[in-house]
Amino acid sequence: MPQVTLTVNGKKHTVEVEPRTLLVELLRETLRLTGTHVGCDTSQCGACVVHVNGDSVKSCTTLAVMCDGAEVTTIEGLARPDGTLHPMQEAFREYHALQCGFCTPGMVMSAIDLVQKNPQGLSEEEIRHGLEGNLCRCTGYHNIVKAIAAAQEVMHGRRKELARAAE
Amino acid sequence: MNVVTPFEGIGASVRRKEDLRFLSGRGQYTDDLNRPGQAYAWILRSPHPHARIRGIDTGAAAAMPGVLAVFTGKDMAEAGVGGLPCGWQVHNKDGSPMAEPPHPVLALDKVRHVGDPVAVVVAETRAQARDAAEAIAVDYEVLPAAVNMAQALAPGAPQLHEGAPGNLCYDWHIGDKAVVDAAFARAHKVARLELVNNRLIPNAMEPRAAIGEYDRGTGDYTLWTTSQNPHVIRLLMGAYVLHIPESRLRVIAPDVGGGFGSKIYHYAEEAIVTWAAGRLERPVKWTADRSESFVSDAHGRDHVTTAELALDQDGKILGLRVSTLANMGAYLSTFAPCIPTYLYATLLAGVYTTPAIYCEVKAVFTNTVPVDAYRGAGRPEATFLLERLMDVAAMETGIDRIELRRRNFIGSEQFPYQTPVALQYDSGNYHATLDQALKAADWAGFEARRAEARRRGKLRGIGVSTYIEACGIAPSAVVGSLGARAGLYEVGTIRVHPTGSVTVLTGAHSHGQGHETTFAQLVADKLGVPIAQVEVVHGDTGKVPFGMGTYGSRSLAVGGSAMVKAMDKIIAKGKRIAAHLLEASVEDIEFERGEFRVAGTDKKKTLAEISLAAYVPHNYPIEELEPGLEETAFYDPKNFTFPAGCHVAEVEIDPETGRTQVVNFTAVDDVGRVINPMIVEGQVQGGVAQGIGQALLEACVYDENGQLLSGSMMDYTMPRADDLPPVGVATHTTLCTHNPLGVKGCGEVGAIGAPPAVINAVVDALKEYGVRHVEMPATPERIWRIINANRPRMAAE
Numbered sequence: 019m020p021q022v023t024l025t026v027n028g029k030k031h032t033v034e035v036e037p038r039t040l041l042v043e044l045l046r047e048t049l050r051l052t053g054t055h056v057g058c059d060t061s062q063c064g065a066c067v068v069h070v071n072g073d074s075v076k077s078c079t080t081l082a083v084m085c086d087g088a089e090v091t092t093i094e095g096l097a098r099p100d101g102t103l104h105p106m107q108e109a110f111r112e113y114h115a116l117q118c119g120f121c122t123p124g125m126v127m128s129a130i131d132l133v134q135k136n137p138q139g140l141s142e143e144e145i146r147h148g149l150e151g152n153l154c155r156c157t158g159y160h161n162i163v164k165a166i167a168a169a170q171e172v173m174h175g176r177r178k179e180l181a182r183a184a185e
Numbered sequence: 186m187n188v189v190t191p192f193e194g195i196g197a198s199v200r201r202k203e204d205l206r207f208l209s210g211r212g213q214y215t216d217d218l219n220r221p222g223q224a225y226a227w228i229l230r231s232p233h234p235h236a237r238i239r240g241i242d243t244g245a246a247a248a249m250p251g252v253l254a255v256f257t258g259k260d261m262a263e264a265g266v267g268g269l270p271c272g273w274q275v276h277n278k279d280g281s282p283m284a285e286p287p288h289p290v291l292a293l294d295k296v297r298h299v300g301d302p303v304a305v306v307v308a309e310t311r312a313q314a315r316d317a318a319e320a321i322a323v324d325y326e327v328l329p330a331a332v333n334m335a336q337a338l339a340p341g342a343p344q345l346h347e348g349a350p351g352n353l354c355y356d357w358h359i360g361d362k363a364v365v366d367a368a369f370a371r372a373h374k375v376a377r378l379e380l381v382n383n384r385l386i387p388n389a390m391e392p393r394a395a396i397g398e399y400d401r402g403t404g405d406y407t408l409w410t411t412s413q414n415p416h417v418i419r420l421l422m423g424a425y426v427l428h429i430p431e432s433r434l435r436v437i438a439p440d441v442g443g444g445f446g447s448k449i450y451h452y453a454e455e456a457i458v459t460w461a462a463g464r465l466e467r468p469v470k471w472t473a474d475r476s477e478s479f480v481s482d483a484h485g486r487d488h489v490t491t492a493e494l495a496l497d498q499d500g501k502i503l504g505l506r507v508s509t510l511a512n513m514g515a516y517l518s519t520f521a522p523c524i525p526t527y528l529y530a531t532l533l534a535g536v537y538t539t540p541a542i543y544c545e546v547k548a549v550f551t552n553t554v555p556v557d558a559y560r561g562a563g564r565p566e567a568t569f570l571l572e573r574l575m576d577v578a579a580m581e582t583g584i585d586r587i588e589l590r591r592r593n594f595i596g597s598e599q600f601p602y603q604t605p606v607a608l609q610y611d612s613g614n615y616h617a618t619l620d621q622a623l624k625a626a627d628w629a630g631f632e633a634r635r636a637e638a639r640r641r642g643k644l645r646g647i648g649v650s651t652y653i654e655a656c657g658i659a660p661s662a663v664v665g666s667l668g669a670r671a672g673l674y675e676v677g678t679i680r681v682h683p684t685g686s687v688t689v690l691t692g693a694h695s696h697g698q699g700h701e702t703t704f705a706q707l708v709a710d711k712l713g714v715p716i717a718q719v720e721v722v723h724g725d726t727g728k729v730p731f732g733m734g735t736y737g738s739r740s741l742a743v744g745g746s747a748m749v750k751a752m753d754k755i756i757a758k759g760k761r762i763a764a765h766l767l768e769a770s771v772e773d774i775e776f777e778r779g780e781f782r783v784a785g786t787d788k789k790k791t792l793a794e795i796s797l798a799a800y801v802p803h804n805y806p807i808e809e810l811e812p813g814l815e816e817t818a819f820y821d822p823k824n825f826t827f828p829a830g831c832h833v834a835e836v837e838i839d840p841e842t843g844r845t846q847v848v849n850f851t852a853v854d855d856v857g858r859v860i861n862p863m864i865v866e867g868q869v870q871g872g873v874a875q876g877i878g879q880a881l882l883e884a885c886v887y888d889e890n891g892q893l894l895s896g897s898m899m900d901y902t903m904p905r906a907d908d909l910p911p912v913g914v915a916t917h918t919t920l921c922t923h924n925p926l927g928v929k930g931c932g933e934v935g936a937i938g939a940p941p942a943v944i945n946a947v948v949d950a951l952k953e954y955g956v957r958h959v960e961m962p963a964t965p966e967r968i969w970r971i972i973n974a975n976r977p978r979m980a981a982e
Contacts, residue, residue: 038312052217053210055442058392058475062898069974093210103208111204114863117871119207119696120214120390120442134296142911149906153898155390155443156937157867158874159906183863185198 022086023108026051027095035082042066042077044085045092053091053093053123057153064152067124068092072164074131092179093123105180106130109169110162117156125162128152133170192501194710198863201702202716205254212440215394215411220468223396224253226458227314228471229304229321230480231296233372234330234552234891235343238294238303240255244321244771246306249320251313253465256457257304258291266290266460269451269516270425272417274668275355275548276440282354283548286346288516290426290460296325296551297345297515299893300480302453307461307469330552330891332488334510337551345515352550354513355522359530359544359606368504368522372495377577382566383961384487384512384885385878386901387559391442393482397458401466407431408459412438412724413448413694414734417671419726421519424966427460431726435458438724441696445875446558447482448635448696449736450519454481472622479896484885485559487512488525488566494574500584502593504541505533507570511548514555521557522548527667528563528655528737534573534604536615536653536829537593542605552873552891560875560936564654569961572650575719576948577957585625586945590651591616597838599920608655610827611922613855618917619651621851622831625913631835644838645848646950649831650941652851656741656930657826657921674821675739676731677747679708679755681814683800685793688717692732694724697871698932699864700740706860706925707745711752712792713779730817738930741860742826742921749925751819758814759795765806766790766798808871826921827927830854831872832938836946838879842968843949845881850940857921858930868913870937878904879936880943902962 019034028047033048038048045051045068056078057065066078069091096104106126109115116122132148133140139149145163153160171177193199206212243255269288276282282880292303294745304321308314331337331345337352369375396409406429412418414434419730423429425951459467473481489510510523530544579586589970595602597614604610623629631647638645661672678690693700707721722728735744737868760774763781767774773784781788790798798805799814835849852869861864882902886894895901920927940961947963948956954975957968 022289036312046217051210052214055391056216057215057392057442058427058898060475061896063390063475072338093208097209107208110208111200114201114867116204117699117867118390118443119203119212119440122207123210124245126208143907146906146909153903153905154392155875155903156871158872158904158912159909160870160872160912161867163554163911164908183198185862 020083022082024085024088024089024090029091037083039082040078041080041082041085044164051094052091055120055123057121062153063121064128065121065124067127067152069127069131074128075099093126104130106169108180109165112180113156113161113165113168115161115165121152121154125152125154129166133166133173137174138175142167145157190360194706195858195860197706197861199702199706199716199861201699201779202705203699203701214391214442215396215409216441217471218396218409218439220396220398223468223470224307224309225311225314226300226461226469226471226954227306227311227318229318229452231292231299231301231303231325231478233296233325234299234332234384236296236325237328238292238296239324239326243304243321245315246320249313249317251309252317253307253309253586255304255321256461258289259295261291261460262289262293266430266456267426268419269453271517271522272519272670274670275357275522275526276668277356277359280913283522284349284353285517286348287371289762290448290456298554299891300554301515305457307465318592332552332887332889332891334512334549335553338550343893349550354517354548354550357526358543358545361541362543362803364541365504365506365541366539369493369495369506371501373498374496374582376494376496376574376581376946378574378577379491380489380570380573380958381960382486382488382569383879384556385485385883386479386561386885387445387447387482387485387903389443389445389447391451392455392475392478394457394472395458396468396470396655396852397462398468399466404448405435406459406463407435407437408455409437409439410455411441411448413621413696413736415694415724415726416692416732417452417734418455422459426456435727437727438694442507443695444696445560446485446562446736449734450483450557476866476897480554480893482825483518483557484514484554485556486566488555490570492570492574494578496578496582500589500592503651504537505539505719507533509546510542511546512553512556513548513550514553515550516555517553518557521555523668524558524563524660529567531606531608532564532567532653532655533571533606535568537597537653538595539672540605540853553887559722561933562737564933565940568650568937569654569941570651573944573958576945580957587649590619599897609826611824612919613827614917614919615651615829618829618831618853618855618938621915621917622833622851624913625853626833626835626849628833638837644950646946646948647833647834647835648942648945648949649833650938650945651831652938653827653829654933655825655827655935656738657822657924657935658737658739660823660826661821667705669876671733672821674819675731675733675743676748676817677744677751678730678815678817678821679748681755681792681796685714685796687712687714688720688722689748690722690729691744691748692734693740694731694735698735698740699861703741703860703864704745704748707748708733711749712755738932741926741928742924742930743820745926746924747818747820750820751816754816754818755814758810758816759792761806761810762795762798765792766804790793823923826857826924828854828856828929828931828934830934830938832942834939834942834946836943838947838950838968840972843965843972845963845968847910847943850910852935853915853917854931854934855919856931857915858918859916859929860928865916868912868931869935870912872933873939874904874909876936876939877909877943879961880940881962882908
């Protein structure tokens with residue numbers, strides 16, 4: 019069986035995989051990082067999004083063998099070691115941008131990539147367009163969009179602290 | 186212990202307690218769990234909508250690598266496994282019971298829809314099980330299929346079940362036909378509409394999954410499953426399917442990734458993994474692929490209706506006559522029969538003083554996936570029909586559509602209001618929600634926006650719906666008399682620990698609703714315990730005494746009321762302990778904000794002091810009181826609750842492409858007392874998104890051969906972020922009069938109010954094309970065809 023060496027959330031792993039093993043299967047079953055979810059089988063829903071070498075990638079349509087030597091970040095790797103949440107995680111909580119939580123890890127990973135690649139800042143319309151690869155069935159996206167808009171201000175250093183949601 | 190700040194109690198937008206685990210990847214959904222020694226199941230499903238099974242050859246599959254067993258329906262039937270039960274019996278017009286054909290766990294002689302389970306492979310890995318399933322040879326004799334209701338009811342149609350002649354499940358009615366016919370005979374105007382309520386596929390983001398486990402040492406079975414009501418699954422599967430006593434069967438529904446109704450039902454796969462685990466003495470896990478979800482999760486809606494509204498010359502409604510065909514799919518799902526009857530026709534008065542209503546419903550078997558409750562369940566179908574009909578009536582009488590509604594509203598002085606279709610509304614203020622919504626949506630300024638859009642080449646329209654729904658289901662005696670085979674109370678236990686922290690055990694189940702926060706707020710508010718010290722436990726029959734689960738927006742109205750009742754018992758017992766400790770009479774003890782106090786004095790004991798005394802009863806009225814501080818209550822609601830409100834949609838249509846965009850959406854809902862405004866707003870937004878999805882995007886399509894064309898997320902259009910507008914949400918509160926919290930429910934209002942508001946706006950945008958009605962979903966193709974079919978006539982005019 020092929021061997022893959024990859025770094026996940028800062029930790030190096032060398033694992034044997036079947037040629038058909040998907041990255042999401044390696045993460046969930048071999049490494050037991052179950053925060054990354056599988057919501058569909060047609061690469062539509064984005065519940066499986068992780069970062070591979072700094073890009074958001076759908077791990078359900080990525081073969082594990084393609085990730086040899088890669089740096090992978092999953093939802094479990096976002097918070098600081100002391101438990102401090104990433105500003106995007108914090109914003110999702112503050113703005114009630116999650117309900118059942120199943121799409122949330124992929125949504126957060128996509129949102130971080132979207133914001134990081136757009137340092138100029140994103141309008142509400144651009145955020146909505148940027149979320150095209152992620153489905154949420156609970157929230158209607160309204161609060162997700164607000165959370166991302168608030169998080170980008172902190173991520174780009176335009177605000178020191180997250181703006182509180184209106185009561 | 187700190188006395189709680191008021192900010193955590195009822196009315197505070199407390200940030201959710203559950204979010205930390207979901208945001209850090211530490212949720213525990215069923216597929217996240219693995220059991221030691223676990224094997225994997227893969228289910229072979231029918232590729233045909235209707236076929237006789239001549240034989241199944243499992244030999245090659247059984248010899249494949251890693252395969253532990255292959256089971257067919259015959260194996261399960263021979264082992265005494267029963268069929269999947271139906272939880273509600275509806276009666277025909279003549280009083281005879283509905284047709285209730287058997288629903289085998291794995292198909293026996295016939296398959297009846299694409300996706301019908303035929304065999305199961307259990308193997309060491311999921312991939313091995315899947316590979317082996319492909320090696321099973323099923324000899325099918327393909328039969329003609331009845332794909333839609335018209336085909337199924339036609340003479341000579343293919344028959345799905347021996348026990349359901351003509352593919353009819355039931356022919357039911359409600360109301361007094363003679364009175365209604367008389368009302369129509371004296372009508373000044375009759376508005377008539379034929380309409381379809383489109384079939385939907387719920388698509389909770391988490392696919393269904395189940396793990397069965399058997400412990401040979403104790404004889405105990407455990408099932409982990411993606412369910413909205415684990416106790417109901419335990420009851421149905423234990424009693425009817427696998428014949429396992431409740432005491433030997435534990436059902437756990439851990440974190441569940443959305444349900445919207447589709448995870449209420451007892452599904453075949455739950456029984457399969459539990460039974461197979463017993464046979465193989467290995468835990469067995471099954472997780473659906475999304476493609477499987479499309480053909481195995483219960484679908485929703487699917488009505489074809491003719492409706493007529495009789496009006497007098499002042500626009501007062503005299504009567505309503507409705508005839509509906511409701512698709513049951515191939516088998517009866519757990520609650521399917523009650524959806525197009527008792528959750529539909531009983532809502533046909535809407536918010537109006539309609540004096541006479543008659544509705545008849547034929548439920549029909551077809552070779553499609555079973556249909557059951559999906560967010561709103563019957564009430565969206567009733568609301569869509571009524572609110573479309575009101576706009577058609579306005580168009581045909583020339584009375585303004587807002588004015589027509591106002592003339593017919595039940596006045597706020599008329600409560601309790603008895604409708605002619607069984608329900609008694611307890612409270613509401615329909616003028617107030619309408620006024621508030623029209624103001625927030627700037628209804629008065631719309632024509633200027635229409636003109637501005639016209640200059641940009643866009644067709645702009647505005648639409649309103651004033652809806653009501655019934656939830657907080659339901660009084661057990663009432664639903665029992667209507668055919669329910671269960672009681673619909675809820676159970677709550679309040680366990681005050683020795684040092685004053687609290688565990689709440691509830692039979693309600695949270696799969697996105699934020700119960701861990703809202704229920705903790707109830708405890709904070711009533712017992713004065715900070716929510717950080719309140720743990721909410723749900724979804725485990727091994728921990729929670731009993732429960733009926735979460736659906737029909739019932740968790741707070743019924744489950745929350747059970748908690749209040751249990752807390753009342755805690756306070757009553759606490760007062761007796763306090764009276765003993767403070768040497769006062771029980772009547773003189775007052776309880777407020779976490780403290781028991783002798784009235785008019787500064788003598789007091791905190792809840793923590795009382796609970797410590799209860800668990801360390803050194804100085805305790807031990808002769809009259811048991812130690813401990815834990816109480817359980819069953820709450821059976823006195824009535825349904827009746828959330829109501831007004832939704833306003835504003836759309837723009839691009840006449841070149843037919844694409845409709847919702848540009849503004851305003852929801853003003855009366856959901857009773859609001860515990861956590863942030864969560865309520867989120868529930869409404871999510872419901873509205875699904876309502877807009879139904880109105881504009883979502884279409885479940887079968888081809889003429891019975892194959893599901895919309896069988897993946899590439900083909901079934903779920904709303905994405907850029908399909909939806911920002912949604913303005915506000916509430917206007919009248920309290921529910923019959924539950925202790927005054928709450929009504931908020932989970933379904935969005936999906937109920939939104940579709941007619943959107944379609945009314947679409948019809949308004951297209952009014953110059955002479956359009957009376959547009960079917961859902963109003964896709965670009967559908968709109969483009971309407972525009973282009975009507976263009977020549979416009980040009981000629």
